[in-house]
Amino acid sequence: MAVAERRKLNGGAGTLFFPAWVPVPAVLLLVVLVGGGGGIRGAEGFVGIYWGRYATQSLVPSVVVDLLQQNGLTEIRLSAPSVNVMEALQSSSLGVTVAIQSDFIRRMKWNNIRTIDDWVAELLVVPIKRGVKIKTLVVLEEPYLTAAGRIPINNATDVFKEAVASLENHGMSHVRTTTIQSPDILKIVKKPSESDFRDEYKAKMLEYLNLYNRTNNSFYMYNLYPLTSLVDNNWPLEFAFMDNNSSFSVVDGPYTYTNIFEFLFDALVVAIEKAGFPDMEIVVGEIGFPTDGGKYATPENAERFHRGFLKHIVQKKGTPRRPNMNIDVFLGTLLDENKYPLLLGPYRRHRGIYNFDGVPKFKIDFSGQGRDIYPSTAKGIVKMPSRWCIFNGDMSNATKVEEQMQFACATSDCTPLYPHSTCSNLNHTWNVSYAFNVYYQSNNQELDNGACDFSGLGVLTPFDPSTGACQFPVEILTAEKVDGGIQLLNYVGYGSGPRGTTYSIALSFFVIFLSMVLL
Incomplete structure (x- = not known):
């Protein structure tokens, strides 16, 4: 096994704490904690949160920062940098992950308005110097997704290379880099061992994996949508939960899968192994369970999913193919997003742990101890008149x-x-x-x-x-x-x-x- 590959699995150069700042109007919260030594990043699996802001209204950023800190969360992922959000983060201890959005790349290409280096210099370097702790730059989110009329970014790997080069030129090579990939890049299979990248994406994924392997502090990030996979595969609801109370399971040679998370995670592990990178670090960019908008989407199911899932992650149980290993994850999302594209599924608008007003929708213990508690409620929220x-x-x-x-x-x-x-x-x-x-x-x-x-x-x-x-x-x-x-x-x-x-x-x-x- 190559030394570089082993470094990827162990999280690279140890825990990173770096500031960052970025202005733009889409936001998303994410967390990446890099552990040093032996194990995969940290003594415990790391849990962060994504703040999606595809909504008509959103909580004031300072209120969100306070809410995260009240709940003991230390990392936040944003889909794009916004001035007021970055200003709120500037005085906090939160680690930050921000993204270069596909929309920016398309307009830059069409209108020749900006370069990647401009983006890095203005929206990442300056915030870092102002005290924002930017740990990771996500260079595009799900760039090959074609659902809901989205146009794929076919030169996404070139954008990634430009971003990495720009970070190095600005002395910011400590900032980790990745690209969030959609579940659609994998073939639909009955068992994880049958998994592979879809033919139309295989060459691109191989190029990405080579880039990650050669680039210091890079890793593979992947979004998981358990309810979508559950419905698409016609699996029983119990398979969604770690405490599966049914007899349903998937036997795959020496491995037995009793829950959807381990199945989906190991399906990606197999695809990456087949590409020749068995030790590539994988971080879950978004995972959660909706509370409305479709079958099975209820607060009760969301509460049960998160309780079992967080205990599993914090207890470092790993998966059948990667047992007893840390897996860093980002819960998604913090709040509901009532403007999220409907064609991606109506329940996607209801993935928030909190209602739009900062009131939690169900009990959740972010520490993963499984305590029967509600998280803190956002403070200082005032509603409009009761009409x-x-x-x-x-x-x-x-x-x-x-x-x-x-x-x-x-x-x-x-x-x-x-x-x-x-x-x-x-x-x-x-x-x-x-x-x-x-x-x-x-x-x-x-x-x-x-x-x-x-x-x-x-x-x-x-x-x-x-x-x-x-x-x-x-x-x-x-x-x-x-x-x-x-x-x-x-x-x-x-x-x-x-x-x-x-x-x-x-x-x-x-x-x-x-x-x-x-x-």
């Missing part, structure tokens, strides 16, 4: 009602109305009401802009129409409006803030709040 927009019941023009409902759902999140979801049992009148209300709330209850008009079909009520598990939300009073996670290209430099759709609106919200309270 809901509902359908007035006028069905004299059914076509107009349907059109207005479709209009509301086109730009806001109606996934709780989907089959097997929390609001799927509502009658038609309340389906329309739910759609009207989520549109009204996602538009910050702005009556002047007709957020509760719907061609005269909408009406305000001070009475909460929520029923059972179906909650009609009230928006939070936030200090920023998220742009959906798309990286801004007209960024004007650190300290001056980005121009575009991410901006401070605290004062305007406060005025709205007072005016409505005084009505």
